[in-house]
Structures are given as structure tokens and as C-alpha cells.
Amino acid sequence: MAAPDLAESHLLGWLSTVGLDAHYVRAEGDHLFRLDEQGREIPVVDFAGGYGSLMLGHNPPEIVALAQEMLAAGAPVHAQFSRHPYATELAARLTAIVRRETGEDETYNAVFANSGAEAVEIAVKHAELDRALRVTELQTEIAGHLETVRAAVAEGTAAVPEETARAAGLDTRGGGAVAIDGLVAHIKEVNAARAGREPLLFALAGGFHGKLMGSVQLTHNAAYRTPFAALGTPARFVTRDEIPALPKIFEEERVDLLDLALTGDEVTVVRRRLPLLCAFVLEPVQGEGGIQPLDADSAARIQAACAEADVPIVVDEVQSGMGRTGTFLAGTGIGLRGDYYALAKSLGGGIAKTAVMLARSSRYRPQFELVHSSTFAKDYFSTTIALKVLDLLEADDGEAYRKAAERGAHLLDMLRSVQRDFPDVVRDVRGRGLMAGLEFHDQSGSQVEALRQHAQGATLGYALAGKLLRGHRVRTFPTASSPNTLRFEPSIHIGDEEVAQLEAGLREICALLRAQDGPGLLEITPAA
Numbered sequence: 001m002a003a004p005d006l007a008e009s010h011l012l013g014w015l016s017t018v019g020l021d022a023h024y025v026r027a028e029g030d031h032l033f034r035l036d037e038q039g040r041e042i043p044v045v046d047f048a049g050g051y052g053s054l055m056l057g058h059n060p061p062e063i064v065a066l067a068q069e070m071l072a073a074g075a076p077v078h079a080q081f082s083r084h085p086y087a088t089e090l091a092a093r094l095t096a097i098v099r100r101e102t103g104e105d106e107t108y109n110a111v112f113a114n115s116g117a118e119a120v121e122i123a124v125k126h127a128e129l130d131r132a133l134r135v136t137e138l139q140t141e142i143a144g145h146l147e148t149v150r151a152a153v154a155e156g157t158a159a160v161p162e163e164t165a166r167a168a169g170l171d172t173r174g175g176g177a178v179a180i181d182g183l184v185a186h187i188k189e190v191n192a193a194r195a196g197r198e199p200l201l202f203a204l205a206g207g208f209h210g211k212l213m214g215s216v217q218l219t220h221n222a223a224y225r226t227p228f229a230a231l232g233t234p235a236r237f238v239t240r241d242e243i244p245a246l247p248k249i250f251e252e253e254r255v256d257l258l259d260l261a262l263t264g265d266e267v268t269v270v271r272r273r274l275p276l277l278c279a280f281v282l283e284p285v286q287g288e289g290g291i292q293p294l295d296a297d298s299a300a301r302i303q304a305a306c307a308e309a310d311v312p313i314v315v316d317e318v319q320s321g322m323g324r325t326g327t328f329l330a331g332t333g334i335g336l337r338g339d340y341y342a343l344a345k346s347l348g349g350g351i352a353k354t355a356v357m358l359a360r361s362s363r364y365r366p367q368f369e370l371v372h373s374s375t376f377a378k379d380y381f382s383t384t385i386a387l388k389v390l391d392l393l394e395a396d397d398g399e400a401y402r403k404a405a406e407r408g409a410h411l412l413d414m415l416r417s418v419q420r421d422f423p424d425v426v427r428d429v430r431g432r433g434l435m436a437g438l439e440f441h442d443q444s445g446s447q448v449e450a451l452r453q454h455a456q457g458a459t460l461g462y463a464l465a466g467k468l469l470r471g472h473r474v475r476t477f478p479t480a481s482s483p484n485t486l487r488f489e490p491s492i493h494i495g496d497e498e499v500a501q502l503e504a505g506l507r508e509i510c511a512l513l514r515a516q517d518g519p520g521l522l523e524i525t526p527a528a
Contacts, residue, residue, distance in 0.1 A: 018459070019466030019524045022475075027058035030490050030498055032475060044469065045498045047476040049489035052287060052319035052435065055346035055404070056392060057491035063349035066388050070381055077379045087112060087378045090387050094358060097390070098341065101332040108341070108358035111368070112377040116318030116344035117210025119355040120281065123314045123340035124214060126359055126368050127279040128199055130312070133365060134275040135195050142191065142259045142272065146184050149260040149267050153180040160267045167269040168258055180267070187258045194255050199278035201235040202311070204302075208288030208481060209281060209316050218281050220289065221481040235281070243298045246305035250277060254309075277311045279340070284330035287319040290482025291430045291437025296334040303337060312339035312363060318355070322346035323393050324489070325433035326405030333432070339363055349389045354382035403492040408433035410496070411488060414503050422510035427484070434492065438506065439485040440464070440513065448518040458483040463522055464509055470524070472505030 005012070015021040026033040026041065030049075033041040046058070056063065091110035098108060111126070113119045152158040160178040170178070170186055201218065203209070209218040216225050217232040238246065256271035280302065286292040306313050315338030320330035322343065327333055329341070340363075344355030353376075376382075393400045412431055415438050419426040428439040443455035454460035461478025465486065468474040479485045488502070512520045 015462075017524070018463045019470045020462065020477075022469065029057040029059075030054075030494050032058070042473065044473045044475050045490075045501055047474060047488045047490050047494075047502060049434075049491060050345065050350060051487075052324060052489045053345040053348070054350045054489075054491050055322050055324055055400070055434075056349055056389070057493050058350055060349055060351075060392070062392060063351050063385060063388060066385060067351055067381070070384060075380050075384075077376070077381050079380065080373075080375070084378050084380075084383070086380055086383045086387065090356075090383045090390075091358075093387065093390055094343070094356065097328050097394070098358065101327060101329055102337055104337065107361045109361055109364040111357045111359070111372065112383070113344070113355040113357065113374055114353050114376050115210075115355050116316075116342060117212045117215040118374070119318065119342035119344050119357045120209045120218065120314065120316055121212055121214045122357040122372065123342055123359070124201065124218070124279055124281065125372065126357070126365065127312050127314065127340065127363075129368055129371070130363055130365050131199055131275045131278050133367075138257060138272060138275065139191065139195060142187075142257060145259050145261065146187065149262060150180050150184055152262055153267065158262055158265050158267055164267050164269055183267075184260075187260065191257045194257055194274055197255065197274075197276060198233055200253055200276055201233060201278050202280040203235040203237055204280075204282040204286075204294075205237040205239040206286050206289035206292055206481065207281065207283050207316070208286065209283075224480075238280075240298060243301050246301060247308060250305060250309040250311065253277060273310075275310070277309060279312050279314050280306050281314040281316060283316045283318075283320060284334060284336055285320040285325060285432055285435055287435070287487070288480040288482075290439060290479050290485040291435060291487060292482075293330075293430065293432050294334055294336070299331070299334040299336040303335070312360075314338065314340040314342065316342045318342050318344045319489075320432075320435060322389070323401045323404050323492075324435050326401055326408065328393070328401065330432065330435075347386050347389060348382060349385050349392075352382040352385040354386055356386075400492055404433045407490075407492055407494055408436065411436050411490075411494070411499055414499055415488070415506075418503065418506050418510060421507070422514060425510040425513045430485075431488075434489060434494070436488045437479060437482075437485045438488070439482065442484060443513070446516060448516050450518045450522050451513075451516065454522070455484075460484065461486060466524070467509055467512075467521055468502075468505045471508065472501060474502050474505045476502075 022034050024032040024034050030046055031043045032046050033043055036042050095108045111122050113122055160180055165178040203218045205220050207220050209215045211224055213231050216228055218235050219225055220237055255274040255276050257274050259270040259272050261268050261270045284294050315331050317329055339360045341358040348354045415429040419429050427441045430437050443451045446452040454463050461483045465477050476486050479487050
């Protein structure tokens with residue numbers, strides 16, 4: 001008797017309706033392999049690329065050999081609360097690469113994790129610890145000032161003018177002298193209320209940062225976020241059109257604590273900015289948002305506004321980083337500099353599940369290491385593999401980055417040629433390096449009921465991906481928050497033949513869409 005299917009069987013059932021329920025038995029390079037009815041391997045070109053996890057392809061020989069060597073040698077995986085020289089070396093090498101690309105001298109402290117969503121959450125979690133500690137430090141500083149002023153008034157060397165009391169928000173209509181004790185008590189009450197406000201998180205609209213309890217609050221897609229809105233601090237999403245207004249947006253959210261100072265023999269009120277703005281989170285190239293690159297001007301405006309308001313920038317390079325766009329960090333090409341970086345996916349070489357959060361050392365709080373931990377993070381196996389990944393990316397003076405740029409340019413040229421021939425079908429082609437997207441025009445007004453229903457249900461991209469898989473042995477998927485956009489994120493080894501195979505499939509799909517041939521696109525027939 002077969003075991004019941006309890007592993008996301010609902011999702012699998014839906015995948016079967018669009019022809020994506022393939023069973024793969026082997027993976028190598030840019031190919032996955034399934035079996036036909038005679039048990040023979042059928043190769044499928046994988047342009048999904050593990051959602052950006054396979055910069056080096058499936059099962060890179062050098063990574064597989066290293067993994068086998070470590071496992072055969074009994075490498076320790078669980079050695080928590082001990083020395084981790086391999087993790088130390090990895091952190092140092094990552095810092096060196098970031099410093100080289102950004103031109104900055106500062107170092108970065110590393111906190112390891114198991115997934116991209118975790119790395120993003122760790123960055124925001126650290127930013128909140130830093131913010132909370134800065135609030136406490138400011139309150140302590142203000143408390144010292146209040147006592148100094150109180151003592152001066154008690155000694156008779158200073159007095160509290162009526163306008164000072166009004167500036168602090170006290171009602172002075174009754175006239176008479178202002179008591180310093182009453183003023184200090186009032187300021188403490190006001191400051192306690194203001195300091196207790198929830199932090200404010202900002203994220204660029206269209207972004208995807210994970211589906212965990214915290215990271216989903218930063219993910220713009222309401223379908224993922226809304227069911228869990230009550231479980232976390234909501235982010236304020238800033239659209240691209242709003243980026244020039246960021247200084248004004250930050251200023252509108254400004255909250256000040258009250259402080260007292262001595263100006264000669266008079267007590268004056270000083271307003272001190274409360275560290276209320278926790279972080280601004282963004283991707284240099286939005287992956288799930290439809291492969292949407294950020295431009296250099298927008299990056300500069302975000303950078304300047306955040307620096308002015310002292311808002312740390314969290315750069316989510318989970319999908320775009322590790323060389324995918326032609327530089328180690330996708331932000332490098334647009335001048336984006338982060339206070340925090342989140343890296344994952346290709347960091348594990350397609351084998352290990354690993355991630356890292358890099359925090360600018362000038363912001364880093366050592367206390368974080370006592371309040372955050374992860375059982376599998378920072379282990380010998382995953383960090384050693386990550387070191388090997390860096391070896392392969394950095395070899396021959398960064399040949400892998402140049403290859404990503406060259407292969408990506410070839411892929412984008414092909415996609416643009418398809419767009420030129422089918423402008424009525426293809427709305428846009430976007431991307432950088434080996435992170436490309438092709439967006440189809442909306443079909444929600446189609447006269448073909450099946451096409452219209454798929455479009456209105458945001459599932460047409462999956463149906464088109466099913467056609468590519470069944471008819472052309474090409475595997476890809478739409479982006480989650482832009483379902484009319486197919487994504488293409490192969491490895492640096494993708495060849496011209498495989499790109500041509502994708503082109504043939506896309507051209508057939510475009511021709512069928514132009515002809516509004518619903519059966520030709522959507523009927524589930526046995527895969528070739």
C-alpha cells in the first residue's frame with residue numbers, strides 16, 4: 001500500500017494541471033534529468049537555476065569532491081561553542097571582497113545562517129538591537145543632563161524661564177515661577193512615552209525578502225504578507241516614484257526626545273532625534289518582483305537620505321549577489337553601499353544550505369552574539385564549501401564574473417530579439433548579467449476563456465512554463481510577484497545551444513499567444 005502523500009500534495013496536484021509535476025532523478029551543470037517510460041534519462045535545460053542558487057551549476061565537480069572528502073573524513077558538523085577558524089577565514093575573505101568592490105576601508109562582522117530569509121531577518125534583528133541600544137544610550141545621556149540642570153537650579157546658579165517650560169510643553173498660563181522638579185518630571189514622562197514607540201521599517205516596493213514571520217513583513221506581495229500581518233512589525237513600502245521624496249518622508253516620521261541644557265544662567269530645552277527608524281531594506285535587482293534592476297540615481301538618493309536620517313541600509317543580495325550580475329555584489333554597479341548585506345543561495349555552491357549577514361563593524365554590537373544563535377550555522381561543512389565557492393569565483397582574476405556578464409549579455413540579446421519580433425506579445429525584457437526576465441503582455445482580456453482565466457488568476461506564467469517544459473525540455477518559472485514575467489537564472493556555464501533551445505520555446509509560445517491558440521498553449525500532452 002502506497003504511503004499517503006502528505007508533502008505539500010495540494011501544491012503538487014496544482015503543478016500537474018500546468019504540466020510542471022516532473023520527477024527529476026539527476027542533476028548536472030545546467031541540466032536536470034527525468035526518466036521516460038522506458039527508464040531512459042531525458043535532459044531538461046534548467047533556466048530556473050535554483051532561484052539563483054546555481055551560479056556554478058548543479059553538482060559542480062569541485063564542490064562535490066570537497067563535500068565527499070569532508071564527509072568521508074568525518075568532518076564535524078555540530079561543534080557549537082568552540083573555535084571556528086573556517087568561519088573566521090570566510091568572514092575575512094567576504095570582507096576583503098566587499099571592500100575591494102565598494103572601495104571602502106571598513107570591515108564587516110559576519111553572522112551565519114541557513115537561508116536568505118534568515119540572513120535578512122538577522123540583519124533587521126541586529127539593526128533593531130542597535131537602535132534600541134542607541135535609544136537607551138540617548139536616554140541615559142539625557143538623564144545625566146537633567147540632573148546637572150536640576151543641581152544648577154537648586155544651587156541658584158540657573159533659572160527656568162517661562163518660555164523654556166512652554167517649549168517643553170508645560171502649561172504656564174497660571175504664571176509664577178517654574179519648578180525644576182515639575183519640568184524634569186514632565187520631560188521624563190514625555191520621553192518615556194516617545195521612546196516606547198514601535199520602530200519603523202522601510203522597504204522598497206516590489207521587493208521580496210522571504211516568507212518567515214519577520215521577513216514576510218518586508219515582502220511587498222500582499223498575498224504572502226497579509227495573512228500574517230498581526231505577527232510582526234509592518235514595513236512602510238516606498239515606491240520608486242517616492243524615492244526623491246525620501247528625505248521628506250523620513251522627516252515626517254521624526255520624533256524628538258526632550259533634553260535640558262544650560263545657556264549661561266538660563267535653562268533651555270534641546271530636542272534630540274529619537275532613533276526610531278530601524279532600517280531600509282532593498283534588493284539591487286528585485287528577483288521575485290519581476291527582475292527589476294535599481295538604477296544608479298535611485299541608489300544614490302536612497303543612500304543620501306538614509307545617511308542624513310541615520311537609517312541603516314540592508315542590501316538583500318541573496319539572489320543577485322555572488323557574481324550573478326557580473327560583479328560579486330549587484331549593488332556595486334550602481335554605487336549602492338550597505339550597512340548590512342545578506343548573502344545566501346549560490347554561497348553554498350548548490351550543495352550546502354548556508355547564508356551570512358555582514359554588518360558594518362562601526363555599527364556592529366557584540367551583544368548580538370549572546371542573543372542570537374542557530375544550530376546549523378557556521379559549521380565546518382557549509383563554511384568550507386563557501387570558501388571553495390569563493391576560490392572558484394575569484395580564480396583567474398575573477399573570470400567567473402566576466403563570464404556571468406558575457407553569458408548574461410548573450411541571454412539578454414536573445415530575449416530582446418524575441419521582443420522585437422513579438423512586440424504585441426512581449427511587454428518588456430529586463431535584467432543584469434545572468435538574472436534576466438521576459439514579461440508578457442496581460443492576457444486578462446483574452447477572448448480565449450482558458451487564457452483569460454489563467455491571466456486573471458495570476459497563473460498564466462506557470463502554464464507557459466509548463467509548455468516550455470513539455471514541448472522544449474526547458475525549465476523555468478515566473479517570478480512570484482510579477483506572474484507574467486518568466487525568469488532566467490542559469491549558471492555561468494550556460495551554452496549557446498541551451499540559449500537557442502530556450503529561444504525556440506519562447507518563439508513558439510509567442511506565436512501561439514499571438515494566434516490566441518489556447519489549446520496549443522495549455523493542453524497537457526506527454527512531454528517530448
